[in-house]
Every structure is written in structure tokens, then in C-alpha cells.
Amino acid sequence: MLDLLWLVPALPLAGALVLLGGGLRFGKRTTTAVGVGSVGLALAAVAAILVQYAGMHGETVARHVFNWISAGDVTVDFALRLDPLSAVMLSFVTLVGFVIHVYSIGYMHTEGDRAYARFFAYLNLFMFAMLTLVLGANLVVMFIGWEGVGLCSYLLIGFYFDKEYCAAAGIKAFVVNRIGDFGFLLAIFWAFKVFGTVDFSGMAAALAADPARYAAAVTPIALLLFVGAVGKSAQLPLYVWLPDAMAGPTPVSALIHAATMVTAGVYMVVRCNFIYRLSPTALLVVAAVGGVTALFAATIGLAQNDIKKVLAYSTVSQLGYMFLAAGAGAFAGGIFHVFTHAFFKACLFLGAGSVIHACSGEQDMRKMGGLARKIPVTYWTFMVATLALCGIPPFAGFFSKDEILGRVFAAGAGNLNGFGASYLVLWVLGLAAAFLTAFYMFRAVYMTFHGEFRGTPEQWHHVHESPGSMTWPLKILAVGSAVVGLLGVGRAITFGTDLNWFEGFLHRVAPTVEVEHAPSLGTEWVLILLSVAVAVAGILLARRFYFGAEAFVAPRRIAERAPVLYAAVANKYYVDEAYDRAIVRPLGKLAHFSWKGIDTIAIDGTLNASAFFTEIAGDLLRFLQTGNVRNYALFVLGGALAAAAWLLL
Amino acid sequence: MTVPTTHFVIFAALLFAIGAAGVLVRRSGISILLGIELMLNAANLALVAFGRQHGQLDAQVFVFFVMAVAAAEVAVGLALLVAIFRKQRSIDVDRLNVMRW
Amino acid sequence: MMGTAVFYLVAVVGVVSALAAISHKNPVVNVLSLVVTLFCIAVSYALLGAEFLAAAQILVYAGAILVLFLFVVMLLGAPEEPPAGERRPFQRVAGLALAGIAAAGSIAVLAGIRAAAPAGAVRGTAEALGRLLVGPYLFAFEFISVLLLAALVGALMLVKRKH
Numbered sequence: 042m043l044d045l046l047w048l049v050p051a052l053p054l055a056g057a058l059v060l061l062g063g064g065l066r067f068g069k070r071t072t073t074a075v076g077v078g079s080v081g082l083a084l085a086a087v088a089a090i091l092v093q094y095a096g097m098h099g100e101t102v103a104r105h106v107f108n109w110i111s112a113g114d115v116t117v118d119f120a121l122r123l124d125p126l127s128a129v130m131l132s133f134v135t136l137v138g139f140v141i142h143v144y145s146i147g148y149m150h151t152e153g154d155r156a157y158a159r160f161f162a163y164l165n166l167f168m169f170a171m172l173t174l175v176l177g178a179n180l181v182v183m184f185i186g187w188e189g190v191g192l193c194s195y196l197l198i199g200f201y202f203d204k205e206y207c208a209a210a211g212i213k214a215f216v217v218n219r220i221g222d223f224g225f226l227l228a229i230f231w232a233f234k235v236f237g238t239v240d241f242s243g244m245a246a247a248l249a250a251d252p253a254r255y256a257a258a259v260t261p262i263a264l265l266l267f268v269g270a271v272g273k274s275a276q277l278p279l280y281v282w283l284p285d286a287m288a289g290p291t292p293v294s295a296l297i298h299a300a301t302m303v304t305a306g307v308y309m310v311v312r313c314n315f316i317y318r319l320s321p322t323a324l325l326v327v328a329a330v331g332g333v334t335a336l337f338a339a340t341i342g343l344a345q346n347d348i349k350k351v352l353a354y355s356t357v358s359q360l361g362y363m364f365l366a367a368g369a370g371a372f373a374g375g376i377f378h379v380f381t382h383a384f385f386k387a388c389l390f391l392g393a394g395s396v397i398h399a400c401s402g403e404q405d406m407r408k409m410g411g412l413a414r415k416i417p418v419t420y421w422t423f424m425v426a427t428l429a430l431c432g433i434p435p436f437a438g439f440f441s442k443d444e445i446l447g448r449v450f451a452a453g454a455g456n457l458n459g460f461g462a463s464y465l466v467l468w469v470l471g472l473a474a475a476f477l478t479a480f481y482m483f484r485a486v487y488m489t490f491h492g493e494f495r496g497t498p499e500q501w502h503h504v505h506e507s508p509g510s511m512t513w514p515l516k517i518l519a520v521g522s523a524v525v526g527l528l529g530v531g532r533a534i535t536f537g538t539d540l541n542w543f544e545g546f547l548h549r550v551a552p553t554v555e556v557e558h559a560p561s562l563g564t565e566w567v568l569i570l571l572s573v574a575v576a577v578a579g580i581l582l583a584r585r586f587y588f589g590a591e592a593f594v595a596p597r598r599i600a601e602r603a604p605v606l607y608a609a610v611a612n613k614y615y616v617d618e619a620y621d622r623a624i625v626r627p628l629g630k631l632a633h634f635s636w637k638g639i640d641t642i643a644i645d646g647t648l649n650a651s652a653f654f655t656e657i658a659g660d661l662l663r664f665l666q667t668g669n670v671r672n673y674a675l676f677v678l679g680g681a682l683a684a685a686a687w688l689l690l
Numbered sequence: 691m692t693v694p695t696t697h698f699v700i701f702a703a704l705l706f707a708i709g710a711a712g713v714l715v716r717r718s719g720i721s722i723l724l725g726i727e728l729m730l731n732a733a734n735l736a737l738v739a740f741g742r743q744h745g746q747l748d749a750q751v752f753v754f755f756v757m758a759v760a761a762a763e764v765a766v767g768l769a770l771l772v773a774i775f776r777k778q779r780s781i782d783v784d785r786l787n788v789m790r791w
Numbered sequence: 792m793m794g795t796a797v798f799y800l801v802a803v804v805g806v807v808s809a810l811a812a813i814s815h816k817n818p819v820v821n822v823l824s825l826v827v828t829l830f831c832i833a834v835s836y837a838l839l840g841a842e843f844l845a846a847a848q849i850l851v852y853a854g855a856i857l858v859l860f861l862f863v864v865m866l867l868g869a870p871e872e873p874p875a876g877e878r879r880p881f882q883r884v885a886g887l888a889l890a891g892i893a894a895a896g897s898i899a900v901l902a903g904i905r906a907a908a909p910a911g912a913v914r915g916t917a918e919a920l921g922r923l924l925v926g927p928y929l930f931a932f933e934f935i936s937v938l939l940l941a942a943l944v945g946a947l948m949l950v951k952r953k954h
Binding site: 775 | 794795798802805806809810812813814818821822825828829832835836838839840841843844847848851852855856859860863864866867879882883885886887889890891893894897898901902904906908909913915919920923924928931935938939941942943945946947949950
């Protein structure tokens, strides 16, 4: 079965090719069979592979598919690699991917046949690219998947391309990602120059054999890789594309912009942990960017009124947590949060999609309220996922978030790489972000599901629970959000017994960077209680502000007292505007100058001038063409004599 | 005593120049073809003379080929003249300017 | 001694008849003068040891090609005298000047050459040429036959009357 590893990405690719090759002309029934069926088969293949892999004690399996690039001493194979890390990613990418494909059957059924087929074609293509990214055995194959998911993200954000803001959001995502991809590309070149290979095993072996030899190159390569990760995983300062990406259909937001693609950056950093662990600077940069992003995005989330925007900023914030973990050396912890986050964030997005579906396309939470009575399944699944996100035990997010905060505190207290104080500051930021997360998530819950309905009576009349193809995925993901955390129960919770299966599984490929003086069990218990308390405090504050008779009074008063602060938060700190002023417009002016000044005048002018002179010369020289044969003979003889004279004299 | 090669070549050069003058000065298509024949023969003569200078027979083979090509050229050239004459009732090449700009 | 005298004789006769071949008004005289020149060239070939070529020169040129010329001249009749205004004086002057330059220039160059004695008479007998033609030059030989066939077909196509 392991020899059929290539089938896993190949099946969705085949689905996409069939749908696109058929010119998107299939009916909905055929499209569903092909689009969902191909991912279902891939899920079955993954299940079979993982069952076999479970008995292999986490050894690395590499499968060479074909020799791809061979030029001089550059050899790149199209090779796939299955190890504990890619196995974890594989499991939830295919599972969540399949569930979201099923959900899309219901969500997209109002679209025309052609748009429906286009949607599933792109979604299948995305699955292919994401699985290639995950399974790639070297940086180049990974980069192909990386670019592929970027392309599909662009196509799906701009799915409603007839709406201008959707097309613009697609372009924005693509361009911002390009900045990160550029860094990634440079890192690949650099790695190839230094290591002579881009294969993960090869690079790891080279580093293990002689770390001192590569000491100078490790930090720049790690930082350039991280530039790529910052772009793809929407971290400061390149996070701006992700909130806009919510213009795409909600299943896309769930699959690509919450559960899978945006975590590719974290995956890449953990995949390359053999580089990062040798560079304390790069680790600190990763942790700092992650920690600051986690808090920064959470504050913006406080004042968003679009339900999907809240979730988008929450995603940015949670991605920050993942980088914070990786930066603190807790690579397995970061991936664990990726894993749990995929379930509860996908569930939240699909729940939001169900809400939007129920409210006939309305996304503004100010026009919702009291929906819990009409759409109970959506409400309860949303609630479970929210609790998971807030880190309330025993839901999944509690274990992963607690693991991260614990590890960061340990890095600070244990003075990891001599940056102890910085890690302690980052721990405080993470804790603050946890508080804000609980607050804005329950704000969203109260605004959407509780209180009185604030839309029109007609809308209220239309509110209905979604069909089974949408509620079943919600239920599956809610169950996942509730239980998957048990795979990685922390050491303190079990009073020192090591039941953390997840970290043990990943230990072979991504061992945690241990600090010398790990905190005692008692300290860890204090930390756990602290993080839970912070989350509960956030929930209670949200309840005080947005629930019951006094709802909306306190927030309004704050907005009136501190209008500048409120406006800044509500307008996302004017980051987009600042980028527009500082980067986009100057670049636009430069491009305009290149067009009007350089291209039109200089380049076109030169070409037109040469054409003009050629024409003039032709106009004059045509008088030589007398049309008289004897005249031509004269020229021939004259020319022959001149040539003879030239040769003789 | 044999005639020096240069004398043969001078003879050939004179014939070539006369042929070229004929091609350039005459207007009758037939005369122009005659001039071309003369030039070809002059070139042949020079070839044979140089061949003797080097003691090789290949030059004569070339002359043989030139003769064959000349025969072909004359056949086609005269056929062209006949066709043109039928069309224009004239073989004055100065009147052949229908493809002029 | 005898061969030398013969060469200078045929050279003078050849040049004079060549001048007549291009300058006389009557095309029949032109063609017949050219026959004389070609005979002179044939004699020169014989003097150079190219016996087969001398024979071929007389057979192919004097015997076949110029008869073809004569035939066409007879067929088309004497060309009419062109009107005086159409004589293109520049073409005439420039053509004669260029031909003169060519003649004078080549004589000047050739007269200055002190060539070594010829490497020795290689007799171009029919047998010697034949061995070369169907030996090393077989491909060219066959190709020439294709060319002649093409010329034959082309000439036929050109003169065929279209009904």
C-alpha cells in the first residue's frame, strides 16, 4: 500500500482534470460524483496507508515517483515522503478536506451547473496541491505544492469574479503571497548552494554530520524560509490578504484559509526544524512574529462585525500561536495546534456558512441574533468549536493551547538560547491573546445566536436549518473539536505520566528543543489554571457586554469614551491604508511611469523610430528597382567587379 | 614551346568582357542570350587552362557540366523568349517591365 | 611552334568574331559569328589537351545550341529597330565602360603574373573523362540528367499554346 503513496495526490488531480477537461459541462450529479468521489477515494487510500504505517514505528518512507530535474549536478526527484509529520498532516488534510467537500454539495447547490463544476474542479486541484506540499520529499516538490495551493487560493477567493471586491481580494492574496514566495525561493537557492541538495533527509544528514560547517548559512536560510511562511500563513506584516480572502465561498474559507493551506507555513517551519534548531536567532524571530501577531490580530477581532472577518482574524491570531510554539522549540506542539485548529476552525467556518445560508447571505452580526432557537444543530456545533478555540477543557483547543503556553513559559523560565526574558514577554502576549480570543468569540456567539433578532421580520421568517449534507460535516467536525485534543494530553494533567501520544509520535522527525530546567509539575498546574481562568474571564466579560438586558451598552460607552482607539481597532489599525500609501501607491506610480515613460516613450519610441527609418530607406531605395532587366545586369557586373577589386587590391 | 596559361586566360577574359558588353548593351533577348553563352564559354576556357596548369582533369569534368547547364539554360531561355514574343510581339527586354513598382 | 602560332591565330579570329557576334545588327550574322568564336574555343581546347571537350564543344554548341538559336531567330523574324528615344544612353555607356574595365583590369592583372610552366599535359580523352564522370562525379552526372529533363519539361510548358 505504501507504494501507492502517489495515488493520494493523484486522485484529486484526476478529479480536477476530469472536471476541467470536460469543459465544466457536467451536470451537478456527475460533478458531485467526480469531485467528492475523488477526494473520498484519496481519504480511503490515506486511511489504508496510515493503518499500515501505524505498525512501522515512525520510520521515514520515501517514494521516488520520477526523476524530474536533471541538469549538470542539479538533480531533483519528484519524490514523496511519509513520516510521522506528513502522516499527521495527511490525516487531517484529507479528512477535513473530504468533510468540506461534502458540505459544499449543500452549500453550493444554488449555483449554476458550470459554477458548481468550476468550484469542485478548483477544490480538487487544491487538494492535489496541498497533498503534494505535505508529501513532498524535498523543498522543490514542496514549493510546487506551495505555489499550487496559492494558485487555487487565488482562483477560489476570486470565485465570484464578477464582483469587483472578490477579484481584488484574489489579486491581493496572490500578490502578498508572492512576496513571501520570493523569500522561500531564495531560501531554496541558498540551501541548494550550501547543501548541494534540497532533499529534507539529505539536508538533515548534512547538518547532523557537520553543523559547524554550515553555521553561517543556517540563520539566513531559516529566516528566508520564514519569510515564505509569513506570507502563506498570514503573519505580520503580510497578514493583510487573509481577512480579504473571506470574499470566497465559505467552504473555501474553512478549508483553505483556516484548516489547511494557511498552516502550510507552520508545517514548513516544523519540516525544516533541523535547520531552525541550530539558529537561536531564527527561532526567536519566529516566536516573536508569532506572539505579536497572535495578540495584534486578536485585538482587531474585537471590533469586527462580519462573522467571517472575526473568524479570519482569529485564524491569523491562532496561526501566530503556532509560530510562537515553533519559535519556542515546541515543534510538535505547534503541529498539534495546527491539528486541533483544523477541526475547530473548520467547524466554526462551516457553522458561519450555515448561519449565512440561514440568513440568506447576510454576514453582518449586527443584523442577526437569537438564531439558536431556529438552527440548533449549527448553534451547538458552533458552541463546541468556540469552546475548543477558547481553550476550555476538555475540548481540543485546551490541550494544544495549553501545551504552547506551557512550552513558551518553559523556554522563558529555562532561559532558552539565552533569550529567556524575551520568551517570558511573548508568553504574556500569548496569555493576553487567549483572553481576547475568548472575549471576541463569545461576543460573536452572543451577537449571532442570543438575544433578539435584529434583522427584518421577513428574514426571520426565512431562517431555516441547513440540509443534512451541511449539518453532518458540522457534527463530525464538532466531535473532532471535542475529542482530538486527547491525542496530546500534557504531562502535568496526568500528573507526570507521559501520555502525550502526539509528541511521542512526532519525536523522531521534530523533537522538541528541551530546556535545561523544565518547570515543576506544580508550576505547570498553575499555568494551566491561569490560562483557563483567563479564558473564562474573557467569556464572562463578553457575557456582561453582549448578553441579556444590558447588551451592547458597555461597548457603546467605551466607543464613546475612547473614539480614537475604537476607530483604530474597528478600522484594523489602518494597516491596509498605510500599506496603500507606503507601498501600493508608490509602486503604482512607478508602474505608471514605466508604462507611460519608459515603455511608451523610450521602448516603443525606439522601435517605432527604427521602423520609420526603415520605411524611409525603403521609400528611397525602391528607385533602384527600375524594373529593367539590363539595369539589374549592370548592377550585378558592377558588384562583381567591385568584389573582385576588393579581393585583388 | 607551349602557350603560357596566362595567354589562354587573357583570351578568355577578353571573350568574357565582350560577352558582358553584349548582355549590357543589346536590347534583343536573343542577343543577350548569345552574350551569356559567350561569357559561359569564356569561363569554360579559363577552367580548362587552369586545369592544365595544375595537371588535373577535374576542370574538364566541370566544363562538361557547365555545357550541360548551358544547354538547359538556352532551352528554357529561348522558350521564354518565344512565349514573351507571342504575348508582346516583341523580344525587346526594355519592354518587359510589367512587374515594376 | 606550330601550336603556338595556331593559338594566336584562333585567339585573334575568336575575339574579332565575338565582337561581330554582339555588335552586328543582323541577328543571323550574330549567331553565325558566335559559331566562329566557339570553333576557335574548340581549337583552344584541343591545344590544351582537352580532346573530348573540343569535340563536345563543336557537337553541342556549334552543332546543337546555336542551331537552336538560329531556329528561334528564324521563327521570330528580325526584331524591329527600337525608336531612338528608347535607347537608354546611360545603360549603353555604363555597360561598355564596365566591360572595358573588366577586360583591361584582368589583362593588367594577368600580364603581371609570372606563372610556372604547366604541370604537364593531361590528355582529356573520352576514356579519362568517362572514368571520372561515372566514378567520383556520378551523383553530379546523374543530377545533370535530371536538370536537363526538367529544362525539357519547362521549355515545353512555356511554349505550349493554351487553347
